[in-house]
Amino acid sequence: MIGRRPRGQVVMTTGGDFVVFRPKRFELPVWAVILGLLARWTGKAVWWCLRHPIATTSTGFVIAVYIDYGWSGLLVPLVLAGAGSAVWRWKHEPSWWTWLAGPLLGRFRQAFVYRRVWREAMTLCGLANTYDHQTVLPELLSVRSDPALDVLTIRMVRGQTPTDFQRVTANLAYAFGRRYARVYSERPDDAPTRTGRWAWLLRLVDRMRFRDRPTVVYLVLVRTDALRTIVPPFPVPAVPDFSALPLARREDLRTWCLHLLATHVLVGGATRRGKGSVLWSLVRSLAGGVASGLVRLWVIDPKGGMEFALGRPMFARFACKSFEAMADLLDEAVAMMRERQTRLAGNVRVHTPTVTDPLVVVVIDEMAALTAYLQDAELRKRIAASLGMLLSQGAGVGVLVVAALQDPRKEVLPFRDLFPTRIALGLTEESQVDMILGDGARDRGALADQMPRWAKGVGYVILDGTPEPMRVRFSYLTDEQIRDMAREYPAPADAADILAQVGRETATEPVRVPLPRRPAAGPLIPDTLLNLLNRDTDNRGGERQ
Numbered sequence: 001m002i003g004r005r006p007r008g009q010v011v012m013t014t015g016g017d018f019v020v021f022r023p024k025r026f027e028l029p030v031w032a033v034i035l036g037l038l039a040r041w042t043g044k045a046v047w048w049c050l051r052h053p054i055a056t057t058s059t060g061f062v063i064a065v066y067i068d069y070g071w072s073g074l075l076v077p078l079v080l081a082g083a084g085s086a087v088w089r090w091k092h093e094p095s096w097w098t099w100l101a102g103p104l105l106g107r108f109r110q111a112f113v114y115r116r117v118w119r120e121a122m123t124l125c126g127l128a129n130t131y132d133h134q135t136v137l138p139e140l141l142s143v144r145s146d147p148a149l150d151v152l153t154i155r156m157v158r159g160q161t162p163t164d165f166q167r168v169t170a171n172l173a174y175a176f177g178r179r180y181a182r183v184y185s186e187r188p189d190d191a192p193t194r195t196g197r198w199a200w201l202l203r204l205v206d207r208m209r210f211r212d213r214p215t216v217v218y219l220v221l222v223r224t225d226a227l228r229t230i231v232p233p234f235p236v237p238a239v240p241d242f243s244a245l246p247l248a249r250r251e252d253l254r255t256w257c258l259h260l261l262a263t264h265v266l267v268g269g270a271t272r273r274g275k276g277s278v279l280w281s282l283v284r285s286l287a288g289g290v291a292s293g294l295v296r297l298w299v300i301d302p303k304g305g306m307e308f309a310l311g312r313p314m315f316a317r318f319a320c321k322s323f324e325a326m327a328d329l330l331d332e333a334v335a336m337m338r339e340r341q342t343r344l345a346g347n348v349r350v351h352t353p354t355v356t357d358p359l360v361v362v363v364i365d366e367m368a369a370l371t372a373y374l375q376d377a378e379l380r381k382r383i384a385a386s387l388g389m390l391l392s393q394g395a396g397v398g399v400l401v402v403a404a405l406q407d408p409r410k411e412v413l414p415f416r417d418l419f420p421t422r423i424a425l426g427l428t429e430e431s432q433v434d435m436i437l438g439d440g441a442r443d444r445g446a447l448a449d450q451m452p453r454w455a456k457g458v459g460y461v462i463l464d465g466t467p468e469p470m471r472v473r474f475s476y477l478t479d480e481q482i483r484d485m486a487r488e489y490p491a492p493a494d495a496a497d498i499l500a501q502v503g504r505e506t507a508t509e510p511v512r513v514p515l516p517r518r519p520a521a522g523p524l525i526p527d528t529l530l531n532l533l534n535r536d537t538d539n540r541g542g543e544r545q
């Protein structure tokens, strides 16, 4: 058995301490110790220079210029570098941040901010361990800064997992003097798409940069809260990209895009926290498709139209007064889903939206009004059955549900788990965060229950493919902007839509341009009725002119 005593003495014993070996101690002369230390430091310095070629070359250059020309000689390259940097920033700020300002600021903050308090912060946050009578700390490998965030790359102590860091995310934020932090087990940014002549080389470099590093975690500290200011509406894409709909601003100032294809979306948030802004941001991002007929919005607003009536011309179907009409709307969505399933089965596995076979998005504000608070038990059951069908089978055939609600408990929303995409705005209780975003989301940094009062429309989303939440702020549309949008992007008239409205809701039909007729493949109503309605629509169009 070999053991180490506290004083560094190696002791070797057999079974019961019968024989004890003590190694002989050598006394080295002082000159040998000094020589050894010098060799060690030189080795370290050379290794550092090899690892930091840019810093080494620049320092060498500065020293050489100073020796040859003195202080005044340094002024010229300094002014030239400053001017070059200013022009670069003016012409292309993102690349200036990526290649110059970000790395420089990161190095500076690594040396003068984080390293100074590293040992103290790691120890007090409970991330320092003891091994072999020595304290072992996570190692700060690098810091990368951008205009809003510092991203710290940290090598964990052997035996630690990213969960150990995620559990103390808030402690880490405050330890470094910040309010918000997030811990990622993989790089928080994606590898860029490379094109052009040197793409192959850049892709090789990216493969190295973005390689999987299981021993490393990434701590993102929010230096400047980019979400403090209201986010103006994003430009309307003429043809919406359903895999990337721009809805919100991210903490790193980039745009957060929703992947809407083949998914349902649940938005949870306490009252007056901005659920409306999430839904309107989504409607706006789809507006181009609404006008061209690629997207149909079927909207249910149980608050009597308070939220959505302003955008009425954009909606193919709208129910806001009668719960009966809301139940009918959902039943019709199920019928459409069934018809598509029959038509598409054996041909494709996922529906692709086209003008003749559009993406149907059923938007439901205040979903609890339909699933829990509705007095009529029969109607409630009918609605629950339709919603269950849509949520479990609708995504693949392009009939999607986007719903908002305040209370995410199972009693209120039994099909919570059928929503693959979830967004949590400000909530009132800790437990609600995990109910909406999934187990452990709060521990991983989604502090939706601690949202300050100003943070309307600020929420947490889970990025595709990563378990860690991200904080975003949704764009805010004023009533005037909603009215303008509705005027500019009205839904085209479709006989089936108009028929569905007749006699159910008393709201007057909005002005709509006629939609090209659907081919014989699958009209939902008989030809005789279609002709009748066409004539009716033409007449009304004539009256308006």
Ligand SMILES: Nc1ncnc2c1ncn2[C@@H]1O[C@H](COP(=O)(O)OP(=O)(O)OP(=O)(O)O)[C@@H](O)[C@H]1O
Pocket (backbone or CB within 6 Å): 230, 231, 269, 270, 271, 272, 273, 274, 275, 276, 277, 406, 456, 457, 458, 473, 474, 475, 476
């Ligand atoms: N993204 C946003 N940016 C800035 N302010 C916002 C944003 N979203 C909402 N607000 C502000 O918060 C108020 C409440 O927003 P909203 O009506 O959308 O909340 P809600 O959660 O839908 O409320 P309710 O529970 O009544 O449905 C708005 O009047 C607006 O002033």
